[in-house]
Amino acid sequence: MTHGGRLRDKRAVITGAGSGIGRASALRFAAEGASLLLVDQDAAAVEESAAQVHAAGGRAIPVAADVGHEPDVQSFVQRAVAELGGLDAIFANAGISGGDVPLLEQRVEDWERVLRVNLIGVFLTIKHAGALMVDQGAGSIVCTASVAGLRSNAGGSPYSSSKAGVISLVQTAANSFWGSGVRVNAICPGLIETGMTRPIFDYARERGNEDKLGQLNPLQRHGRPAEIAAMAAFLASDDASYVNGQAIAVDGGLSSTHPFRRRMR
Numbered sequence: 642m643t644h645g646g647r648l649r650d651k652r653a654v655i656t657g658a659g660s661g662i663g664r665a666s667a668l669r670f671a672a673e674g675a676s677l678l679l680v681d682q683d684a685a686a687v688e689e690s691a692a693q694v695h696a697a698g699g700r701a702i703p704v705a706a707d708v709g710h711e712p713d714v715q716s717f718v719q720r721a722v723a724e725l726g727g728l729d730a731i732f733a734n735a736g737i738s739g740g741d742v743p744l745l746e747q748r749v750e751d752w753e754r755v756l757r758v759n760l761i762g763v764f765l766t767i768k769h770a771g772a773l774m775v776d777q778g779a780g781s782i783v784c785t786a787s788v789a790g791l792r793s794n795a796g797g798s799p800y801s802s803s804k805a806g807v808i809s810l811v812q813t814a815a816n817s818f819w820g821s822g823v824r825v826n827a828i829c830p831g832l833i834e835t836g837m838t839r840p841i842f843d844y845a846r847e848r849g850n851e852d853k854l855g856q857l858n859p860l861q862r863h864g865r866p867a868e869i870a871a872m873a874a875f876l877a878s879d880d881a882s883y884v885n886g887q888a889i890a891v892d893g894g895l896s897s898t899h900p901f902r903r904r905m906r
Protein backbone atom coordinates (compact mmCIF):
# COMPACT_ATOMS: atom_id res chain seq x y z
CA MET A 642 0.00 0.00 0.00
CA THR A 643 1.48 3.39 -0.97
CA HIS A 644 0.01 6.84 -0.51
CA GLY A 645 2.29 8.93 -2.68
CA GLY A 646 5.26 9.21 -0.31
CA ARG A 647 4.52 12.66 1.12
CA LEU A 648 6.48 11.70 4.29
CA ARG A 649 9.50 10.53 2.27
CA ASP A 650 12.76 11.33 4.14
CA LYS A 651 10.78 12.35 7.26
CA ARG A 652 11.78 10.97 10.65
CA ALA A 653 8.77 10.59 12.94
CA VAL A 654 7.82 9.37 16.42
CA ILE A 655 4.34 8.04 17.23
CA THR A 656 3.24 7.46 20.84
CA GLY A 657 0.51 5.01 21.79
CA ALA A 658 1.67 3.12 18.70
CA GLY A 659 0.87 -0.34 20.07
CA SER A 660 -2.85 -0.23 19.27
CA GLY A 661 -5.73 1.49 17.54
CA ILE A 662 -5.07 4.93 16.06
CA GLY A 663 -1.34 4.77 16.86
CA ARG A 664 -0.80 1.44 15.08
CA ALA A 665 -2.85 2.56 12.06
CA SER A 666 -0.78 5.76 11.97
CA ALA A 667 2.45 3.78 12.08
CA LEU A 668 1.32 1.82 9.02
CA ARG A 669 0.13 4.97 7.25
CA PHE A 670 3.26 7.05 8.02
CA ALA A 671 5.47 4.15 6.86
CA ALA A 672 3.43 3.77 3.67
CA GLU A 673 3.98 7.51 3.08
CA GLY A 674 7.75 6.94 3.36
CA ALA A 675 8.59 7.97 6.96
CA SER A 676 11.20 6.25 9.16
CA LEU A 677 9.64 5.65 12.55
CA LEU A 678 10.29 5.28 16.22
CA LEU A 679 7.18 3.77 17.82
CA VAL A 680 6.46 4.26 21.52
CA ASP A 681 4.03 2.47 23.79
CA GLN A 682 4.02 1.42 27.43
CA ASP A 683 3.01 -2.06 26.25
CA ALA A 684 6.29 -3.53 24.94
CA ALA A 685 4.76 -6.57 23.21
CA ALA A 686 2.12 -4.45 21.46
CA VAL A 687 4.59 -1.90 20.12
CA GLU A 688 6.90 -4.70 18.92
CA GLU A 689 3.95 -6.16 17.02
CA SER A 690 3.25 -2.75 15.43
CA ALA A 691 6.90 -2.46 14.35
CA ALA A 692 6.73 -6.02 12.95
CA GLN A 693 3.65 -5.05 10.90
CA VAL A 694 5.48 -1.98 9.55
CA HIS A 695 8.49 -4.13 8.61
CA ALA A 696 6.22 -6.70 6.93
CA ALA A 697 4.74 -3.87 4.83
CA GLY A 698 8.26 -2.81 3.78
CA GLY A 699 8.73 0.09 6.21
CA ARG A 700 11.20 1.00 8.95
CA ALA A 701 10.21 1.22 12.62
CA ILE A 702 12.05 0.97 15.94
CA PRO A 703 9.81 -0.13 18.85
CA VAL A 704 10.38 1.48 22.26
CA ALA A 705 8.61 0.67 25.53
CA ALA A 706 8.11 3.93 27.45
CA ASP A 707 5.61 5.85 29.57
CA VAL A 708 4.68 9.24 28.08
CA GLY A 709 3.78 10.53 31.55
CA HIS A 710 7.32 9.97 32.87
CA GLU A 711 9.70 12.77 31.84
CA PRO A 712 12.95 10.74 31.73
CA ASP A 713 11.23 8.24 29.38
CA VAL A 714 10.11 11.05 27.05
CA GLN A 715 13.53 12.69 27.07
CA SER A 716 15.10 9.34 26.29
CA PHE A 717 12.82 8.35 23.35
CA VAL A 718 13.22 11.79 21.74
CA GLN A 719 17.02 11.46 22.04
CA ARG A 720 16.86 7.93 20.67
CA ALA A 721 14.84 9.07 17.65
CA VAL A 722 17.49 11.65 16.85
CA ALA A 723 20.34 9.16 17.35
CA GLU A 724 18.79 6.23 15.47
CA LEU A 725 16.70 7.95 12.78
CA GLY A 726 19.22 10.78 12.26
CA GLY A 727 16.81 13.56 13.30
CA LEU A 728 13.17 14.32 14.09
CA ASP A 729 10.75 16.02 11.70
CA ALA A 730 7.37 15.04 13.13
CA ILE A 731 5.93 13.62 16.33
CA PHE A 732 2.41 12.30 16.93
CA ALA A 733 1.57 12.60 20.66
CA ASN A 734 -1.28 10.12 20.58
CA ALA A 735 -1.05 7.91 23.70
CA GLY A 736 -4.09 8.17 25.93
CA ILE A 737 -6.32 6.34 28.40
CA SER A 738 -10.06 6.64 28.94
CA GLY A 739 -10.24 6.59 32.74
CA GLY A 740 -13.61 4.81 32.62
CA ASP A 741 -17.02 6.33 33.17
CA VAL A 742 -17.18 7.00 36.93
CA PRO A 743 -20.03 9.41 37.89
CA LEU A 744 -18.63 12.88 38.69
CA LEU A 745 -19.68 12.85 42.35
CA GLU A 746 -17.87 9.53 42.90
CA GLN A 747 -14.57 10.52 41.29
CA ARG A 748 -11.46 10.75 43.42
CA VAL A 749 -8.41 12.97 43.03
CA GLU A 750 -6.40 9.85 42.11
CA ASP A 751 -8.74 9.18 39.14
CA TRP A 752 -8.10 12.69 37.84
CA GLU A 753 -4.34 12.47 38.43
CA ARG A 754 -4.10 9.16 36.56
CA VAL A 755 -5.91 10.46 33.47
CA LEU A 756 -4.29 13.91 33.40
CA ARG A 757 -0.80 12.42 33.85
CA VAL A 758 -1.06 10.43 30.62
CA ASN A 759 -3.48 12.44 28.46
CA LEU A 760 -2.36 15.99 29.26
CA ILE A 761 1.02 15.93 31.03
CA GLY A 762 2.14 13.20 28.60
CA VAL A 763 1.31 15.47 25.66
CA PHE A 764 2.98 18.43 27.40
CA LEU A 765 6.19 16.41 27.95
CA THR A 766 6.19 15.24 24.34
CA ILE A 767 5.73 18.81 23.09
CA LYS A 768 8.39 20.06 25.50
CA HIS A 769 11.15 17.63 24.51
CA ALA A 770 10.39 17.30 20.79
CA GLY A 771 9.59 21.02 20.58
CA ALA A 772 12.95 22.10 22.06
CA LEU A 773 14.74 20.18 19.34
CA MET A 774 12.44 21.35 16.55
CA VAL A 775 12.68 25.01 17.59
CA ASP A 776 16.50 24.70 17.45
CA GLN A 777 16.35 23.20 13.96
CA GLY A 778 13.75 25.76 12.84
CA ALA A 779 11.18 23.23 11.55
CA GLY A 780 8.94 20.41 12.65
CA SER A 781 5.36 19.26 13.02
CA ILE A 782 3.78 18.18 16.30
CA VAL A 783 0.40 16.46 16.08
CA CYS A 784 -1.58 15.62 19.23
CA THR A 785 -4.65 13.46 19.73
CA ALA A 786 -7.38 15.37 21.54
CA SER A 787 -11.02 14.25 21.13
CA VAL A 788 -14.53 15.49 20.46
CA ALA A 789 -14.78 14.91 24.23
CA GLY A 790 -12.61 18.02 24.61
CA LEU A 791 -15.10 20.11 22.60
CA ARG A 792 -18.25 19.36 24.60
CA SER A 793 -19.67 16.84 27.04
CA ASN A 794 -21.09 13.33 26.61
CA ALA A 795 -18.14 11.62 24.96
CA GLY A 796 -16.30 10.43 28.07
CA GLY A 797 -15.88 10.92 31.81
CA SER A 798 -15.07 14.40 33.13
CA PRO A 799 -11.35 13.75 33.78
CA TYR A 800 -11.01 12.42 30.22
CA SER A 801 -12.98 15.30 28.67
CA SER A 802 -11.08 17.88 30.71
CA SER A 803 -7.76 16.32 29.70
CA LYS A 804 -8.73 16.54 26.02
CA ALA A 805 -9.95 20.16 26.35
CA GLY A 806 -6.53 20.74 27.92
CA VAL A 807 -4.81 19.23 24.87
CA ILE A 808 -6.74 21.62 22.60
CA SER A 809 -5.61 24.58 24.71
CA LEU A 810 -2.06 23.21 24.84
CA VAL A 811 -1.72 23.05 21.04
CA GLN A 812 -2.85 26.70 20.86
CA THR A 813 -0.46 27.86 23.57
CA ALA A 814 2.40 25.72 22.20
CA ALA A 815 1.91 26.97 18.63
CA ASN A 816 2.15 30.50 20.01
CA SER A 817 5.10 29.70 22.29
CA PHE A 818 6.97 28.54 19.19
CA TRP A 819 6.26 31.90 17.50
CA GLY A 820 8.63 32.57 14.61
CA SER A 821 10.31 29.16 14.78
CA GLY A 822 8.57 27.40 11.89
CA VAL A 823 7.36 24.62 14.23
CA ARG A 824 3.66 23.75 13.82
CA VAL A 825 1.47 22.23 16.55
CA ASN A 826 -2.02 20.86 15.84
CA ALA A 827 -4.57 18.51 17.38
CA ILE A 828 -6.98 15.98 15.94
CA CYS A 829 -10.36 15.51 17.64
CA PRO A 830 -11.55 12.03 16.70
CA GLY A 831 -15.18 11.02 17.10
CA LEU A 832 -16.11 7.42 17.91
CA ILE A 833 -13.39 5.15 16.49
CA GLU A 834 -13.19 1.38 16.96
CA THR A 835 -9.94 0.75 18.87
CA GLY A 836 -8.69 -0.98 22.02
CA MET A 837 -10.04 1.94 24.07
CA THR A 838 -13.60 1.68 22.76
CA ARG A 839 -13.67 -2.13 22.45
CA PRO A 840 -15.98 -2.57 25.49
CA ILE A 841 -18.58 -0.27 23.86
CA PHE A 842 -18.40 -2.23 20.60
CA ASP A 843 -18.42 -5.63 22.33
CA TYR A 844 -21.45 -4.61 24.40
CA ALA A 845 -23.34 -3.33 21.34
CA ARG A 846 -22.52 -6.48 19.34
CA GLU A 847 -23.63 -8.72 22.21
CA ARG A 848 -26.99 -6.96 22.19
CA GLY A 849 -27.25 -6.89 18.38
CA ASN A 850 -27.09 -3.05 18.44
CA GLU A 851 -23.91 -2.51 16.48
CA ASP A 852 -25.76 -0.55 13.79
CA LYS A 853 -26.70 2.07 16.46
CA LEU A 854 -23.05 3.05 17.03
CA GLY A 855 -22.14 6.31 15.35
CA GLN A 856 -25.78 7.13 14.55
CA LEU A 857 -25.47 10.61 16.11
CA ASN A 858 -23.38 11.97 13.25
CA PRO A 859 -24.56 12.73 9.71
CA LEU A 860 -22.45 9.92 8.21
CA GLN A 861 -24.28 7.55 10.57
CA ARG A 862 -21.37 5.27 11.25
CA HIS A 863 -18.38 4.98 13.58
CA GLY A 864 -14.87 5.76 12.34
CA ARG A 865 -11.89 3.55 11.59
CA PRO A 866 -8.36 4.12 12.99
CA ALA A 867 -7.06 4.54 9.42
CA GLU A 868 -9.34 7.59 8.99
CA ILE A 869 -7.57 9.34 11.89
CA ALA A 870 -4.18 8.15 10.65
CA ALA A 871 -4.87 9.87 7.31
CA MET A 872 -5.36 13.23 9.07
CA ALA A 873 -2.26 12.65 11.24
CA ALA A 874 -0.17 11.94 8.12
CA PHE A 875 -1.50 15.10 6.47
CA LEU A 876 -0.74 17.29 9.52
CA ALA A 877 2.74 15.75 9.88
CA SER A 878 3.53 16.44 6.22
CA ASP A 879 4.52 19.58 4.35
CA ASP A 880 1.06 19.51 2.69
CA ALA A 881 -0.12 21.07 5.99
CA SER A 882 2.63 23.73 5.94
CA TYR A 883 0.17 26.57 6.76
CA VAL A 884 -1.98 24.68 9.30
CA ASN A 885 -0.99 25.67 12.83
CA GLY A 886 -2.56 25.88 16.30
CA GLN A 887 -5.74 24.09 15.18
CA ALA A 888 -7.93 21.35 16.64
CA ILE A 889 -9.46 19.52 13.69
CA ALA A 890 -12.45 17.25 14.25
CA VAL A 891 -12.49 13.96 12.34
CA ASP A 892 -15.83 12.72 13.55
CA GLY A 893 -18.26 12.18 10.66
CA GLY A 894 -19.78 15.59 11.46
CA LEU A 895 -20.71 14.76 15.08
CA SER A 896 -19.40 18.03 16.51
CA SER A 897 -21.21 20.04 13.80
CA THR A 898 -24.66 18.96 15.01
CA HIS A 899 -26.98 20.04 17.81
CA PRO A 900 -29.20 17.41 19.45
CA PHE A 901 -32.25 17.11 17.23
CA ARG A 902 -35.23 14.77 17.10
CA ARG A 903 -35.72 13.78 13.48
CA ARG A 904 -39.06 13.28 11.76
CA MET A 905 -39.57 9.72 10.52
CA ARG A 906 -38.92 9.47 6.82
Ligand SMILES: NC(=O)c1ccc[n+]([C@@H]2O[C@H](COP(=O)([O-])OP(=O)(O)OC[C@H]3O[C@@H](n4cnc5c(N)ncnc54)[C@H](O)[C@@H]3O)[C@@H](O)[C@H]2O)c1
Nearest residue numbers: 657659660661662682707708735736787832833835836837
Ligand atom coordinates in the same frame (compact mmCIF):
# COMPACT_ATOMS: atom_id res chain seq x y z
N1 LIG B 1 -11.14 5.46 20.04
C1 LIG B 1 -11.84 6.59 20.06
O1 LIG B 1 -13.06 6.62 19.82
C2 LIG B 1 -11.13 7.88 20.39
C3 LIG B 1 -11.85 9.07 20.24
C4 LIG B 1 -11.22 10.27 20.52
C5 LIG B 1 -9.91 10.29 20.94
N2 LIG B 1 -9.23 9.11 21.08
C6 LIG B 1 -7.82 9.20 21.52
O2 LIG B 1 -7.02 8.53 20.58
C7 LIG B 1 -5.77 8.19 21.20
C8 LIG B 1 -5.43 6.76 20.84
O3 LIG B 1 -6.35 5.90 21.49
P1 LIG B 1 -7.00 4.61 20.79
O4 LIG B 1 -8.44 4.89 20.65
O5 LIG B 1 -6.20 4.20 19.63
O6 LIG B 1 -6.88 3.59 22.02
P2 LIG B 1 -6.02 2.28 22.24
O7 LIG B 1 -6.27 1.91 23.66
O8 LIG B 1 -6.31 1.29 21.18
O9 LIG B 1 -4.51 2.79 22.07
C9 LIG B 1 -3.88 3.61 23.03
C10 LIG B 1 -2.44 3.14 23.21
O10 LIG B 1 -1.78 4.06 24.11
C11 LIG B 1 -0.95 3.29 24.97
N3 LIG B 1 -0.70 4.03 26.21
C12 LIG B 1 -1.59 4.28 27.21
N4 LIG B 1 -0.96 4.95 28.20
C13 LIG B 1 0.34 5.12 27.82
C14 LIG B 1 1.47 5.72 28.43
N5 LIG B 1 1.40 6.28 29.64
N6 LIG B 1 2.64 5.72 27.75
C15 LIG B 1 2.73 5.15 26.52
N7 LIG B 1 1.69 4.54 25.90
C16 LIG B 1 0.52 4.54 26.55
C17 LIG B 1 -1.73 2.01 25.22
O11 LIG B 1 -0.87 0.96 25.68
C18 LIG B 1 -2.34 1.75 23.83
O12 LIG B 1 -1.48 0.92 23.05
C19 LIG B 1 -5.98 8.45 22.68
O13 LIG B 1 -5.36 9.68 23.03
C20 LIG B 1 -7.47 8.55 22.83
O14 LIG B 1 -7.85 9.32 23.93
C21 LIG B 1 -9.80 7.92 20.82
